[in-house]
């Protein structure tokens with residue numbers, strides 16, 4: 001069977017629902033269909049707080065039916081194949097859906113197979129991830145009695161690049177409160193060279209790292225987990241002159257094997273898994289060489305098919321993959337689709353790469369990194385309404401923003417098509 005719609009949105013997550021809701025707010029009679037298989041929609045930014053025992057997982061979840069706009073048609077199935085030349089999506093059921101305009105927002109998937117031993121290790125014996133099961137992270141943290149607590153970041157792009165370090169800071173604060181700091185080696189290991197790419201935030205974050213006595217390990221790429229021996233293996237991705245970073249003579253017992261493998265024992269291990277675009281996207285002709293949807297960085301229009309747009313985590317955009325970025329992408333795509341329908345060309349508005357990262361640095365403390373493609377600090381003037389005048393400094397008001405105000409705005413404004 002084949003159905004036909006004016007606009008088809010793939011994915012009923014943050015980007016898909018925001019797009020459908022904004023389209024229908026501006027054009028209530030527009031024929032919009034959303035292809036989305038899941039029964040539930042999650043507010044993922046709160047997973048960090050769930051993993052720190054300060055937010056209920058059940059509160060991150062709402063029925064999908066409650067966020068799908070009333071005048072959109074929900075096709076509850078998986079998109080399995082996209083034929084851009086014939087404007088058709090094939091569903092897992094075999095049915096076909098034709099479109100005039102297609103918006104891709106199916107997010108990304110965790111690929112545990114890219115780290116040897118991770119599939120077997122995940123979710124037991126202290127190996128946890130806020131990306132997979134934040135409730136288990138909290139269980140691990142609560143039961144931690146001291147030893148090596150290791151937090152890692154993979155070599156692939158990930159959603160919310162700051163999330164792994166947020167998990168480290170929350171754990172460090174919790175261990176300090178429990179009197180475990182002296183018995184704990186907390187390691188933050190990243191393949192990157194710096195703690196944060198925006199210079200205004202690198203210095204305050206390094207202060208946080210020093211405050212908690214975190215062992216910061218740049219150029220560390222996790223490659224293997226030996227869950228029997230409770231060891232994580234890293235490859236040093238440092239240029240030759242940086243080898244010194246693997247051997248700083250601290251209390252951590254690392255062994256260096258061969259040229260550049262570092263083996264580190266762990267008592268708890270928080271992993272940000274490697275992340276890739278969903279298979280049906282990677283297998284399509286819509287992706288760039290790295291496997292992400294190949295769109296124009298400023299218009300979000302597909303580089304080959306003019307009636308396809310890509311937003312959110314799946315899009316090949318050189319900025320952080322966050323809901324905050326999507327908030328700025330969606331109005332541009334919506335405006336372009338409505339204008340293209342009227343034969344007026346693309347929206348004059350362009351996306352400058354805005355993204356933001358609410359960096360919780362402990363219970364009741366946060367700083368808010370906002371930036372663009374050029375890694376320039378671009379604070380939202382609306383913060384002043386909350387009496388936040390310098391978001392590079394930790395403040396309890398930003399914690400209130402993260403824990404209460406942003407979830408409220410998400411469910412009640414952004415999911416309803418309001419541009420906030």
Ligand SMILES: Cc1cc2nc3c(=O)[nH]c(=O)nc-3n(C[C@H](O)[C@H](O)[C@H](O)COP(=O)(O)OP(=O)(O)OC[C@H]3O[C@@H](n4cnc5c(N)ncnc54)[C@H](O)[C@@H]3O)c2cc1C
Pocket residue numbers: 010011012013014015016035036037038043044045046047048077078079080105106107108130131159160163278280311312313314321322323324325326356357358
């Ligand atoms: C631990 C963690 C912390 C985070 N912290 C923050 C934060 O503080 N601030 C922030 O702004 N962002 C944060 N994020 C990131 C943010 O949640 C994502 O960037 C955002 O949800 C991406 O939206 P999306 O629409 O691209 O994908 P998603 O919201 O993931 O939605 C994708 C949807 O597509 C559906 N789908 C998948 N495959 C198919 C298919 N074949 N056919 C049809 N539908 C399909 C899925 O079921 C899903 O509903 C965090 C994420 C995590 C995991």
